[in-house]
Amino acid sequence: MSSLTLALLMVGVVLATACLGSPLIRAAAPTLMRFPRLAVISLGASLMLWMASVIAAGLFLAWSLTGPSPLPEPMAEVCRRCLDASNPFSSGMAAESAVPSVVFLAAPALAVAVVAAVGLRSVLTRRRRLRGTCRSLLPSGRRETIGGRTVTVVADPQPSAFALGRGCGIVVSTGLLEALSAPEAEAVVEHEAAHVRERHHLILDVIESLTGPLRWIPFAAAIADSVPHYLEISADRAAQRRVGTRPLASALLTMGQDSHERRSAARHLGPDRMMLASGPERVRQLVRPADPRRGALGAAAIVALMTVLIVTSSAAHGAALAAVLSGCVL
Template sequence: MTSVIWVLVLTVGLLAAALFGPLLLRGAAPTLARAPRLAAVILFGGILMWIIALLAVGPILAWFISGPSLLPEGAAAVCRRCLASASPFGEVVLETSLPAVSLLVIPATAGIGLAAGAIVELRRRARSTRLAADLLRAEGESATVHGHPVLLIRDPRPLAFALPSRAGGIVLSEAALAQLERDELVAVLEHEAAHLRQRHHLIVAAVASLTRHLRWIPLIAAAADALPHYLEVAADDAARSCTGTPALAAALLKLGSPAHPEYLPAPQVVALNAAGPSRIKHLVSPPPARRGALHAIGIATALVTLTVINLGVQVPYVYAAATGCTL
């Protein structure tokens, strides 16, 4: 019955993480914000591990559920031998009307479909970003500001954001250039340069594409929404290490809430904006890291557990296939 207990624990754990994960993420925010790049890795990894663990439920069930065969006798014998070779339990404890092969085919199909959908969405976003970059280049002009190559655009609002490097990089409005003091402008440019150096656009696009059809799951939605915040904090940390906190805070205040030119289709184009007065409080007076320590430990424990479970399921199947399903 070990296998039955394992699948029950996994199912309950996945459900609990899906429902209560957002509470852990909110509680862990003070600690995660002190290491924002690590937080981004944890969030991305958590999303990926949760999805893979969900897809692993079928292969685990296939180890101890037996049912009618949909395959020809020869292929069915190979399938049974491979399942027996991969199973760490060596037991079939439940006879059902559900073909065991379907427990492998359905998750595999779902995983392939999810991956294909993510690739299609990534390509769609890339096309939208290239189109937006072309529009911006037509309206603006290239310049070098405090050592940073930028695209200057005519806009009455103080705008500062970054597109992916291949799509133009840092974009700055003439209003921002006029309204920001020298140290404030340097802070903004360093913030956007950090986004480019640390490949934040790729991370945001990958997570948004992967989770596009899974946002009905509370954990997935909360993690996907929180990740851009930590990337902004990471860029803030890089900027204030060069210019200091007062300059960056003053720049955020002047830039106000994030805004984009109307011709940028924001949902598809990953434009990381330096604006955001809501981050000033974190810059000036961040909450103590210990306030979210227990929640962060809970998140780390859950992530490690999911990783171990995924390895425990995937490795036996890979090994069985590599060795020709020999017992």
């Protein structure tokens, strides 16, 4: 098999993951919902692995194709020497191309750098918005203890609760305290405490910063939509272990009656996460979790794709790193 064939196969796997990753994530949902923490870690790692594989595909193409260099001669010679030193394929197998090899190196790396820069800007914007939310809400609320946890109670007729992270804590509305019984309110606070304790805000910052500029890619969009859902399930399970199923399920059903208003508020708050997707679906996961075997095939397919990307990406980046460390640029 020629190096160009291998390069095209690598590109094909990257494109296949971008397109097929979304339906596979949906197919694997019953399995992922039973292991929400593992699902979040796996999906986040899969996204970063896919981005690394985009750069690896560029390396494969640069090794397999030669063409005119837009660089000045000394720089072009150094670039070619590095490519030759890192190329794990046999020499003399490269095909001629009208596209300079440096394009296959620079374009993927530049794209990933742009995504990282845009994502970082988005994170900073959400952080500023969070600080503004804390400054506006906390002074106007009163401190109260619910289930042994200190929360800020704000005047709002809508029954809502959300975590503002470790710096600002948990906020609940007067409407929530009026709509729920004491055990139900404690269950809601335990849910939000799990968000704070497990640093779900930081996880969402990382995921949203990476997926924001990549929403047009089905795989990235599916991860962006799935991770918040699995974080909610993880927080539900934590609250369930502490207060039991009945009060949490009852609270979810009550709060689900106005879930549309809370989703709108959550989008406005940015990084602040309320108890989203309340109601029958969340209750069903508490009372009768989905059979994980239903999603086994989808999960296995995702693992297979990720394994291919790990092997090929490691080979590409490992060879390039070894060449650089050996002094190919000197």
